[in-house]
Amino acid sequence: MNSRAATLAAAMALLAAAGCAGPERHSVVDPAGVQADRIHGLWWLYLAVCVAVYVLVMAAVAVALVRRRGGSDQPLTAPPLAAEVRRGIAVAGCVGLTVVTLFVLLIADFVTGRRIDSLAREGTLTVRVTGHQWWWEVRYEESDPQQQHNAFTTANEIHIPTGRAVRFELESTDVIHSFWVPNLHGKTDMIPGHRTKTDIRADRDGEFWGQCAEFCGHQHANMRLRVIAQPEAEFQKWLAEQRQPARESAPKSSQDRGKGVFMKSSCVLCHTITGTQAGGRVGPDLTHLASRPRIAAGTLENTRGNLAEWVTDPHGIKPGVRMPANPLAPEDLHVLLDYLESLK
Amino acid sequence: MIAARPDHPAPEPDDAARAALARTWARAPGLYGWITTTSHKDIGLRFVVTAFVFLALGGILALAMRLQLATPQGRALGPDAYNQFFTTHGTTMMFLFAVPVMEGMGLYLVPLMVGTRNDCFPLLMNFGYYCYLFAGLMLYVALVLNTGPDMGWFSYVPLSGPDYSPGKRVDVWSQMVTLVEISTLVGAVEIIATAFKLRAPGMSLNRIPLFVWTMVVTSFMIVFAMPAVMLSSTMLAADRLTGISTHFYNQAEGGDALLWQHLFWFFAHPEVYIIFLPATGFLATIIPTFTRRTIFGYPALVLSLVATAFIGFGVWVHHMFATPLPRVGQGVFTGASLMIVIPNGIQIFCWVATLWGGRIRVRTPMLFVLGFFAAFLIGGLSGVLLASVSIDVQVHDTFFVVAHLHYVLIGGAVFPLLAAVYYWYPKWTGRMLGERTGWVVFWLVFIGFNLTFFPMHHLGIWGMPRRVYTYLPEQGWHGLNLVATVGSWVLAMGLLLLVVNAWWSRRYGEVAGPDPWGAGTLEWATESPPPPYNFASLPTVRGREPVWEDDGTTPVVTGLATDTREVLVTTLHDAAPDHRYHMAGDSVWPFLAALATAGIFVGLIFHPAAFPIGSVATGLAIIGWFWPSKEPEPIHHEHERPAVPDGGGE
Numbered sequence: 001m002n003s004r005a006a007t008l009a010a011a012m013a014l015l016a017a018a019g020c021a022g023p024e025r026h027s028v029v030d031p032a033g034v035q036a037d038r039i040h041g042l043w044w045l046y047l048a049v050c051v052a053v054y055v056l057v058m059a060a061v062a063v064a065l066v067r068r069r070g071g072s073d074q075p076l077t078a079p080p081l082a083a084e085v086r087r088g089i090a091v092a093g094c095v096g097l098t099v100v101t102l103f104v105l106l107i108a109d110f111v112t113g114r115r116i117d118s119l120a121r122e123g124t125l126t127v128r129v130t131g132h133q134w135w136w137e138v139r140y141e142e143s144d145p146q147q148q149h150n151a152f153t154t155a156n157e158i159h160i161p162t163g164r165a166v167r168f169e170l171e172s173t174d175v176i177h178s179f180w181v182p183n184l185h186g187k188t189d190m191i192p193g194h195r196t197k198t199d200i201r202a203d204r205d206g207e208f209w210g211q212c213a214e215f216c217g218h219q220h221a222n223m224r225l226r227v228i229a230q231p232e233a234e235f236q237k238w239l240a241e242q243r244q245p246a247r248e249s250a251p252k253s254s255q256d257r258g259k260g261v262f263m264k265s266s267c268v269l270c271h272t273i274t275g276t277q278a279g280g281r282v283g284p285d286l287t288h289l290a291s292r293p294r295i296a297a298g299t300l301e302n303t304r305g306n307l308a309e310w311v312t313d314p315h316g317i318k319p320g321v322r323m324p325a326n327p328l329a330p331e332d333l334h335v336l337l338d339y340l341e342s343l344k
Numbered sequence: 345m346i347a348a349r350p351d352h353p354a355p356e357p358d359d360a361a362r363a364a365l366a367r368t369w370a371r372a373p374g375l376y377g378w379i380t381t382t383s384h385k386d387i388g389l390r391f392v393v394t395a396f397v398f399l400a401l402g403g404i405l406a407l408a409m410r411l412q413l414a415t416p417q418g419r420a421l422g423p424d425a426y427n428q429f430f431t432t433h434g435t436t437m438m439f440l441f442a443v444p445v446m447e448g449m450g451l452y453l454v455p456l457m458v459g460t461r462n463d464c465f466p467l468l469m470n471f472g473y474y475c476y477l478f479a480g481l482m483l484y485v486a487l488v489l490n491t492g493p494d495m496g497w498f499s500y501v502p503l504s505g506p507d508y509s510p511g512k513r514v515d516v517w518s519q520m521v522t523l524v525e526i527s528t529l530v531g532a533v534e535i536i537a538t539a540f541k542l543r544a545p546g547m548s549l550n551r552i553p554l555f556v557w558t559m560v561v562t563s564f565m566i567v568f569a570m571p572a573v574m575l576s577s578t579m580l581a582a583d584r585l586t587g588i589s590t591h592f593y594n595q596a597e598g599g600d601a602l603l604w605q606h607l608f609w610f611f612a613h614p615e616v617y618i619i620f621l622p623a624t625g626f627l628a629t630i631i632p633t634f635t636r637r638t639i640f641g642y643p644a645l646v647l648s649l650v651a652t653a654f655i656g657f658g659v660w661v662h663h664m665f666a667t668p669l670p671r672v673g674q675g676v677f678t679g680a681s682l683m684i685v686i687p688n689g690i691q692i693f694c695w696v697a698t699l700w701g702g703r704i705r706v707r708t709p710m711l712f713v714l715g716f717f718a719a720f721l722i723g724g725l726s727g728v729l730l731a732s733v734s735i736d737v738q739v740h741d742t743f744f745v746v747a748h749l750h751y752v753l754i755g756g757a758v759f760p761l762l763a764a765v766y767y768w769y770p771k772w773t774g775r776m777l778g779e780r781t782g783w784v785v786f787w788l789v790f791i792g793f794n795l796t797f798f799p800m801h802h803l804g805i806w807g808m809p810r811r812v813y814t815y816l817p818e819q820g821w822h823g824l825n826l827v828a829t830v831g832s833w834v835l836a837m838g839l840l841l842l843v844v845n846a847w848w849s850r851r852y853g854e855v856a857g858p859d860p861w862g863a864g865t866l867e868w869a870t871e872s873p874p875p876p877y878n879f880a881s882l883p884t885v886r887g888r889e890p891v892w893e894d895d896g897t898t899p900v901v902t903g904l905a906t907d908t909r910e911v912l913v914t915t916l917h918d919a920a921p922d923h924r925y926h927m928a929g930d931s932v933w934p935f936l937a938a939l940a941t942a943g944i945f946v947g948l949i950f951h952p953a954a955f956p957i958g959s960v961a962t963g964l965a966i967i968g969w970f971w972p973s974k975e976p977e978p979i980h981h982e983h984e985r986p987a988v989p990d991g992g993g994e
Contacts, residue, residue: 023820026807028738039734046735050725057692061717064699068635071703075864075892076637079701087640087697091690098689102682109732110675116734117671133508175503176601178666178741182807186737187666191602192502193595196668209819213666213741213809215496217503218423221812299816319423 033184131177134219155284181210202229218320224298245275258339364906369876382466391448402436414829426813427494434497446622447531450559456867459544464537472530474938479524493517501593519945532563546885558625569614576607609660623760634710635702641694648687681731708782712763723751744804775853788838795831799824864889937965
């Protein structure tokens with residue numbers, strides 16, 4: 001009866017090995033970067049060894065079940081010595097084999113670890129990511145003191161040039177978060193008071209999703225992150241756009257009236273829009289809000305309807321979120337949305 | 345003369361002697377007797393039953409969580425309830441179910457297996473049970489009052505600190521953990537002393553039943569691991585208490601958030617072995633019975649247990665591979681985490697060798713043992729993947745780990761526990777659980793379990809983090825989540841059927857007799873259920889399977905008092921008779937002491953003054969507890985040369 005269970009379990013293990021397609025935007029087994037690729041290789045080595053061990057042990061149990069049923073009920077307190085010695089040798093052999101296998105796995109892990117850590121850093125792109133409850137602040141630093149005006153901040157979206165190593169400096173100002181983009185690399189915790197870093201290189205273009213991987217409170221589930229790996233030229237174009245202050249709105253236009261609503265309301269206390277007097281640092285930078293395809297840390301698509309809902313009742317979407325509800329008159333909301341949608 | 349010689353078998357104790365023993369060892373009638381009992385069978389079973397109640401409560405929370413996750417953007421719970429539920433689920437399963445149920449099994453079985461009348465410190469055992477019960481009540485009362493902890497059972501600072509978790513939710517957790525660990529420590533002391541000093545004459549160290557060995561090793565692990573969590577949870581409580589506000593974990597004031605993780609995992613990884621090792625003890629007891637032979641490789645199995653216990657304290661950092669630690673330091677912990685595979689491998693190989701050399705009978709307990717092989721191996725082997733730093737940083741804190749830990753804990757501990765329930769239920773109640781129902785229960789549990797947890801491996805490698813209350817439709821996780829939810833209900837049906845069966849069989853089950861399985865350990869040498877005094881005459885032992893080896897000439901211990909609670913203390917190494925020991929009678933003071941102790945911890949949630957006030961109350965209860973008894977304890981100066989029980993002559 002139980003050999004059937006063994007077959008079932010073995011079949012499921014094979015399914016595990018075979019059915020590794022899954023969602024391609026956040027998958028450990030669909031690597032898009034050199035580190036994830038090396039981990040993926042190691043993963044297959046470990047998985048193959050483990051599946052082999054599982055099959056062998058379960059086969060041994062199944063064979064015993066088939067061959068050793070029935071017989072006398074008389075308990076055997078002193079089994080025949082010769083057979084026991086044979087079994088002893090078999091057990092000792094299995095233990096020896098286990099030790100050797102474990103050494104191979106240990107060395108393979110150590111070598112992979114070393115290779116992951118020694119990512120060659122050609123180019124000096126540094127991105128500082130700060131975890132907040134429950135969104136990501138992303139700052140593109142400028143190492144050259146003369147170029148400080150070129151540093152800029154965005155949120156929940158990281159663009160990187162394909163094929164170039166990027167250093168991520170990670171920190172948190174509140175609780176522990178963990179930075180994780182499965183297609184590119186494993187996790188690095190962001191611990192208040194500890195500066196951590198991770199080097200990542202994407203080897204193919206694409207959009208990869210990440211998510212906070214350390215429980216960080218109420219809205220841990222809705223703390224997502226998008227990494228866009230793109231060709232160097234496209235990346236440079238994006239950089240140039242992001243470095244610009246917010247687009248000016250034409251006087252008396254609905255955008256301009258919306259800007260007025262923004263500046264007179266409590267929005268300015270938390271959000272920054274470069275080039276205006278809004279300089280709050282508590283929430284995400286909105287200078288180029290309209291250029292980001294998703295809002296609320298990846299929870300919603302950036303459409304006018306979603307934006308309206310988010311502004312007026314964020315707690316209906318992310319209960320417990322730090323952003324307060326903003327009951328606005330319909331006319332005010334309308335022009336505010338016009339303004340926000342103009343922040344390309 | 346304590347033991348009769350084999351050529352002069354002692355006469356069976358007559359009915360008058362049995363009646364006297366029953367009077368001496370029985371508890372007082374009524375509610376008072378129920379509260380004050382010090383019988384290891386009462387309290388052991390009470391631990392087991394209470395733990396199963398908490399399993400049911402934790403299980404209901406899990407079913408609710410599975411409903412929330414069945415569909416993307418589910419609306420069943422919402423984040424606040426979900427976070428309270430998953431925290432309470434984890435806390436319940438680790439602190440209120442898994443460890444206490446194993447302790448309960450130990451408290452019940454160890455005295456029977458070593459052939460004595462009770463556990464060593466009966467009043468302390470009573471105290472331990474009430475600490476456990478009050479801690480559990482504290483958690484669930486808080487949950488019902490919407491004050492259930494919501495920061496995860498691992499309670500990482502700073503999230504659990506005063507700044508990010510205002511209110512009383514974390515305080516409930518930290519005080520409850522300290523209280524329940526008092527109970528765990530008490531049980532550990534109890535089991536070590538009983539197994540070391542109250543063994544039947546002749547049960548030298550190399551003849552101790554393997555289950556007793558696992559309980560001894562587990563108890564030593566508890567003695568070293570639990571203080572770490574009691575210390576860290578007390579420091580957390582102190583950080584949070586207004587008026588004390590220490591800064592142990594506050595980075596801004598010179599504390600450190602990582603300190604918590606080290607202290608917590610130094611406890612919490614050994615905790616896994618504290619749960620798993622007793623389960624291996626069930627296996628090592630059940631497998632010989634159903635293969636009709638002694639276990640293969642007894643010395644190797646005992647040494648593996650001890651090795652697991654030692655190495656188990658050196659692997660905690662594999663829970664912290666994503667934190668900033670040097671690569672070589674991490675490598676050491678990878679090495680240790682892989683090394684622990686060796687003793688566990690030895691255990692598995694020895695069990696398989698026992699199967700190979702035996703004559704297998706597949707009854708329900710054995711069925712669960714076979715289920716253990718199929719399920720635990722998956723969990724154990726996915727643990728090998730997690731030992732690798734590189735693989736771990738990918739799957740750490742994802743559903744892959746959720747799958748892994750449930751394969752280890754359900755496959756590795758609950759399957760053997762269910763085997764043990766089927767195996768020892770006749771001993772507890774005198775009646776059998778249904779064999780046919782047993783098979784239905786097994787298949788429901790086995791299929792439900794795999795349906796629930798196997799897909800979680802995939803969810804993890806597809807990027808689904810743990811502890812998320814929701815996910816988006818475009819993330820592609822809904823199919824497997826729905827499968828898991830369906831599986832959870834199948835699993836629940838199986839367990840429900842077991843409960844129904846247990847309830848029914850108590851009255852109407854087939855009568856078991858003293859030894860329904862034809863097993864070899866001493867608990868089967870007495871009636872089912874055992875009388876209050878366990879054995880009319882304490883047995884002596886000549887090998888590892890005393891019942892199998894008994895040819896009717898095994899001597900028994902005679903000369904113990906029947907009118908006071910007297911047991912035989914034997915030497916640590918050889919279990920040679922040493923002296924007679926008078927055990928304390930039932931008393932209400934341990935209950936009152938537990939009440940006062942619980943009062944300290946409940947009060948500390950609200951005000952630091954609870955500590956001095958509660959300490960005075962506890963002190964008074966302890967004074968009452970140790971107040972000299974009016975009844976003089978019999979003192980025996982008689983100390984003859986102990987008889988050699990294996991008939992070697994004098």
